Amino acid sequence: MATEVITYNEDLIKMARIAKALSHPARLQILNILSKQTCCYSGNIAGEFPIALSTLSQHLKELKDSGLIQGEIMHPNIRYCINPENWHLAKELIDKFFNGYSLITEECCK
Amino acid sequence: MATEVITYNEDLIKMARIAKALSHPARLQILNILSKQTCCYSGNIAGEFPIALSTLSQHLKELKDSGLIQGEIMHPNIRYCINPENWHLAKELIDKFFNGYSLITEECCK
DNA sequence: TTTGTATTTCGTAAAAATACGAAGCAAAAG
DNA sequence: CTTTTGCTTCGTATTTTTACGAAATACAAA
Numbered sequence: 001m002a003t004e005v006i007t008y009n010e011d012l013i014k015m016a017r018i019a020k021a022l023s024h025p026a027r028l029q030i031l032n033i034l035s036k037q038t039c040c041y042s043g044n045i046a047g048e049f050p051i052a053l054s055t056l057s058q059h060l061k062e063l064k065d066s067g068l069i070q071g072e073i074m075h076p077n078i079r080y081c082i083n084p085e086n087w088h089l090a091k092e093l094i095d096k097f098f099n100g101y102s103l104i105t106e107e108c109c110k
Numbered sequence: 111m112a113t114e115v116i117t118y119n120e121d122l123i124k125m126a127r128i129a130k131a132l133s134h135p136a137r138l139q140i141l142n143i144l145s146k147q148t149c150c151y152s153g154n155i156a157g158e159f160p161i162a163l164s165t166l167s168q169h170l171k172e173l174k175d176s177g178l179i180q181g182e183i184m185h186p187n188i189r190y191c192i193n194p195e196n197w198h199l200a201k202e203l204i205d206k207f208f209n210g211y212s213l214i215t216e217e218c219c220k
Numbered sequence: 221t222t223t224g225t226a227t228t229t230c231g232t233a234a235a236a237a238t239a240c241g242a243a244g245c246a247a248a249a250g
Numbered sequence: 251c252t253t254t255t256g257c258t259t260c261g262t263a264t265t266t267t268t269a270c271g272a273a274a275t276a277c278a279a280a
Contacts, residue, residue, distance in 0.1 A: 006160055008135035016138055022129035024238085025118035028207070032122070035211045044256090050116055055239050057258055062237095075247045078257070082211060091208045097138070098201045101145045101192060134268085154226090165269050167228055172267095185277050188227070 015097060018090045021066035026051060027059050031082070034069065040079040125207060128200045131176035136161060137169050141192070144179065150189040 008016075022028060026049075033048055034041050046056050060080070063069045067086035072079045118126075132138060136159075143158055144151050156166050170190070173179045177196035182189045 006136070008139060012135045012138045016133055016135045019129045019132035023126055023133045025122045025126045026116070028122045028126055029118060052240050053257070087211065094204055101197065162270050
């Protein structure tokens with residue numbers, strides 16, 4: 001097979017990257033848990049829903065790679081936080097994307 | 111391997127589903143093209159960027175399945191539209207998700 | 221009915237995502 | 251120094267995604 005690589009606009013790729021980070025319930029769950037804290041989270045995330053530690057770690061890595069969260073080792077724990085800047089950035093990108101549509105007459109969509 | 115299925119909150123699954131639909135540049139590109147129209151799009155999407163027709167069709171199917179767009183056969187063309195209701199629904203879900211965070215002091219994230 | 225046009229489905233290949241247990245690692249505690 | 255604790259990396263299996271060309275399909279037009 002070819003499985004050719006197509007190049008896309010930079011913003012599109014960035015947006016797709018964020019969406020991909022949000023595209024798994026476990027990762028959304030993790031973000032939800034982080035959000036419920038007044039500050040960073042240092043507890044046992046794996047204790048909050050049934051997931052293997054190694055799987056959780058993979059999801060955390062993905063979220064970290066996407067920039068949405070940040071983690072810092074504070075032995076013997078890890079403090080996980082949402083990354084505020086990137087969070088806002090993501091929010092803006094998505095807003096921009098969704099507001100780019102006029103959706104004028106819903107008539108013509110019939 | 112087990113590859114166990116974990117059950118998540120319904121809203122989380124819905125949100126993940128939408129995010130997944132948005133997680134590929136080609137699909138974002140398609141949505142962008144649809145958005146540039148004053149109404150539905152009946153042109154040749156494959157002509158707007160290099161992609162095989164069959165691949166495009168697959169992406170369109172995913173977008174349709176996610177509910178974000180709708181397509182209607184108007185031979186010899188197809189009219190593709192954004193699905194306004196689901197679009198708003200998606201927007202609201204995402205907004206709710208992103209606004210769920212207080213992100214109070216960015217201090218504590220340092 | 222045959223031809224043309226536009227799209228989808230099928231078959232298939234390759235890559236990426238998902239999940240787990242076992243093993244590894246790094247710092248604190250003993 | 252050894253043990254404990256908590257997380258990550260490795261190895262691996264399975265499933266899903268992505269991509270394409272070829273074949274099929276559907277209707278309109280000739």
